[in-house]
Amino acid sequence: METRFHSVADLEAYRRQLQAVRGPDRKIVSVCAGTGCRACGARGLAEVFREEIAKSNLEVELRVTGCQGFCERSPVVVVQPQSIFYQRVKAIDVPEILTETVEKGTAIQRLLYTDSDGRTYEREQDVPFYRHQTRSLLAFNGQIDPDSIDDYIAVGGYAALGKVLQERKPEEIVDLILRSGLRGRGGGGFPAGVKWQSCRKAHAADGIRYILCNGDEGDPGAFMDCALMEGNPHLVLEGMILGAFAIGFPGQPKGYIYVRNEYPLAVERLTRAIEQARRCGLLGKGILGTELDFDILINKGGGAFVCGESTALMASIEGFVGEPRAKHIHTAEQGLFDKPTNLNNVETWANVPLIISRGLEWFTSIGTGDVSKDPWGGSKGTKIFALVGKVNNTGLVEVPMGSTLRHIIWDVGGGPPPGKKFKAVQTGGPSGGCLPESLLDLPVDFDRLTEAGSMMGSGGMIVMDESTCMVDLARYFLHFLADESCGKCVSCREGLAQLCAIVDRICKGEGREGDLELLKDLSTTVQTASLCGLGQTAANPLLSTMRYFEEEYISHIHEHRCSAKVCKTLIRYVIDDSCDGCMACNAQCGTKAIQGGKKARHTIDDSLCTRCGVCMDVCKRNAIHVES
């Protein structure tokens, strides 16, 4: 049921009404249906729950939620009020969950989470993956159906907005955000309050100020913004409405959310959330009966990484190609359509309602440094990381700023999978860097990561084991960036192409004496002569791998050896004695490189082998190995 709220009192009365019906003992089955869980069939699972519940006489609510974070074990299901956590649930388990758990309250052992030591956990909050986190932004994802504004209001949604509209002045909110030390979660780590202040102060002849949300989460390996937009869209909207009041009131603030084209579900959920907010009087003219007018439009990106850069993003909204421009004049003064513009990232906006409702002391008590005098003085609040790659518990992890890499990767992430050895962790996406084992006790905040030659970026954290070649990884990022470079600056366009060519050579075993010096030299040029963040940070993955894993480059260049056995020209496939001549590989090999008849040990003709690895996939005896 959606009602239009004509005042803050209306909203609060409605909230009380909702909360009265929703007691703590209500039976709820919440099924995660974020993009990750969908890849594991969660949508079908939710449908089965719906059908089975309809067939039974049970009084239970089905809640299909956004990403709950523990993607490794997806699809996940949580049964309330006991908070029983089930993982890797299949359609066939549904009737049993309803009769045993929902009806009788007993847990089904085989669906519970068991850690690597064989311990089983029943309640969600006891599972180590969740227990070691500090979830404030993601806390609601499991409690909210993103398509229901009622769910959001029931957990306290839009209360911060109500409080602010009733009691506070815009300048006070800007000041609060400034003193909170909230820094941009998109990667740059620029204090949000400083941006807000300059945008508010900037001259706006016709009163128009643009409030933008950057949802162009292009860093491969990061999906926290996706999870927030998909799982709790109203939190992002509430942050933006608060921003509109603080920065643009009185006057005419206007909002845009720029979402990646690759996130169709986020676009769908945000669109619905905006429509609901308009119907409820939370967006549009006279928000909650006050003088504040503000509306938000969604702009879908076209699949260009560089559009996450502020000026490129604005060019794209204006209907031009997403090329960045020089920022001699800050976008806070002249941004979108030449009006004062404030752009913050999704996660930054999501922090705003929490800072306001829980207060400055709460926020500044989490994190590192001292921001009481200087917003650059530390990193406050929590940060969501996307923990992926070669680690046991992949998923979204929210921890206080300043948590160590070891805490994130081992306590929360459960360390590398059995039999694998940690080698490096890549943070910050294509602009970030690779950190080795010796830096595992590094507290993760904006400034420490930068000192170590990496960066926070938007919070992607990719764990790698000895089967990842660091030269190949640098090559991957360089090619990614060369592809995504808009081509405006010669240094970035041509520089990256040359860096790619050199690293390609090294990976092929054609590295030369002096290549490393050349790479460093060229990297400096790309860093210093490029206009925007893409070019300025493009060499980071290369430089950080050269800094911490130089020996791998050297062995590629001088010994033509790839110790991770990844670089194709430097490896060869061999078959050992355990081959029983089953012919499986023989039949699959596309180039007929495998010789040997039935029951006879096979051999591989290296000159024909394309190193595609199909033989290894089909070998049942693990008789095929890679050598370098």
Add this chain to the structure above:
Amino acid sequence: MENAELESILASHGHRPSELLATLQDIQGNENWLPRESLAHVAAGLNVPLSRVYGMATFFSSFSLKPRGKHVCTICMGTACHVRGAQRLVEHVEREHGIGPGETTADLRLTLETVNCVGACAMGPLAIIDGEYHGQLSTQTLGRLLKKLKG
């Protein structure tokens, strides 16, 4: 695409050049690619040079200037998928269907595309086949999924 359809897309965006990106997205949504004639129509309809429309259509990687197949297989090449072997999925499709990224089989049945991360990194390597997400793929499972495609 009929001119009337194009007109209604242009009208739904108020014939505003600032909505060029969204206009092209809608056309591709209907047509599955961007035919030259449609781009010319958009340029005329918005009163902007064809070069600007063409610039947009070639700058953003989600647009295709060639007809795409009946089925589209999009393989995620994000970092997490990369370290878990996404490249081998691409090579598998190249081997089995003879098409590289951005290419379509001669019978217009299948298009292979790559994308830099779809935000389901924990499920990598991952492919989207006709809008359905499939996680933790091996070359064999991907092969089976592509074989199962109808028509």
